Amino acid sequence: MSQPSLVTENLTIRFGGHVAVNAVSCAFNPGELTVIVGPNGAGKTTYFNLISGQLTASEGRVLKGGEDITRLAPSARSHRGIGRAFQLTNLFPALTVLENIRLAVQARSGHGWRFFSPASRLGALKQEADQFLQATKLSDKAHMAAAELPHGDQRKLEVALLMAMEPDIYMFDEPTAGMSLDHTPDVLNLIATLKEDKTKTILLVEHKMSVVRALADRIIVLHNGELLADGPPDEVMQSQIVRDVYLGSSGEDAA
Numbered sequence: 001m002s003q004p005s006l007v008t009e010n011l012t013i014r015f016g017g018h019v020a021v022n023a024v025s026c027a028f029n030p031g032e033l034t035v036i037v038g039p040n041g042a043g044k045t046t047y048f049n050l051i052s053g054q055l056t057a058s059e060g061r062v063l064k065g066g067e068d069i070t071r072l073a074p075s076a077r078s079h080r081g082i083g084r085a086f087q088l089t090n091l092f093p094a095l096t097v098l099e100n101i102r103l104a105v106q107a108r109s110g111h112g113w114r115f116f117s118p119a120s121r122l123g124a125l126k127q128e129a130d131q132f133l134q135a136t137k138l139s140d141k142a143h144m145a146a147a148e149l150p151h152g153d154q155r156k157l158e159v160a161l162l163m164a165m166e167p168d169i170y171m172f173d174e175p176t177a178g179m180s181l182d183h184t185p186d187v188l189n190l191i192a193t194l195k196e197d198k199t200k201t202i203l204l205v206e207h208k209m210s211v212v213r214a215l216a217d218r219i220i221v222l223h224n225g226e227l228l229a230d231g232p233p234d235e236v237m238q239s240q241i242v243r244d245v246y247l248g249s250s251g252e253d254a255a
């Protein structure tokens, strides 16, 4: 088995006397999509924030490819390949879809572009951006301002920007929340496509059981900040403890 791409060791954060994430130890592997479920207030988003760096742990460690990144800022973690979708806050609303994607490609390419002439640089940028436009089925909207897109297309654009950064860890927090039913399959297909590239590690916080069933290779359950269960979807969803604390309290397809 290959080395885990991401590990949390005894990861803990306290807010005053409240322990929001409590000694969560978990290893995530390349090519695996893990869905994180749990009742409201279980600590899912806080666990995400500890991994992507919006919050710093009170105790424990986050390791990316074996490197301790526990104290790094979010930007340093993103440079190390941790890509998190932020519910539209990454978009430049006044720029077109294509311009948004080009900027993301440029940001990832960094100084590498200085070796090219301005014309060939633009050509290479456009070619790469086109690839992500096509992957997210946004080619026909390339010249629309991001702000004018329907909500579902904005979420797709957000995935395109994330893909353009080529992270090896993808983090999605309820990627279909607030999305109309006709856009939902597109986004789910997109995430399923990421899975086909067996090198990516994908983490997804999700309430909708239909989404969990469609995508999960593995489910981890948080409850009161603790890791309650971890395993293959069928096994986890059928375990009595999960039924009692999770399905019992929030029901099927909550949200």
Ligand SMILES: Nc1ncnc2c1ncn2[C@@H]1O[C@H](COP(=O)(O)OP(=O)(O)OP(=O)(O)O)[C@@H](O)[C@H]1O
Pocket: 015, 018, 020, 038, 039, 040, 041, 042, 043, 044, 045, 046, 047
């Ligand atoms: N910055 C903060 N200061 C104080 N308490 C916080 C902070 N962030 C989160 N919490 C608390 O930590 C607990 C876990 O919250 P979190 O948002 O991670 O839960 P969640 O599982 O993502 O819930 P939901 O499904 O409702 O989004 C909650 O009790 C919340 O009030």
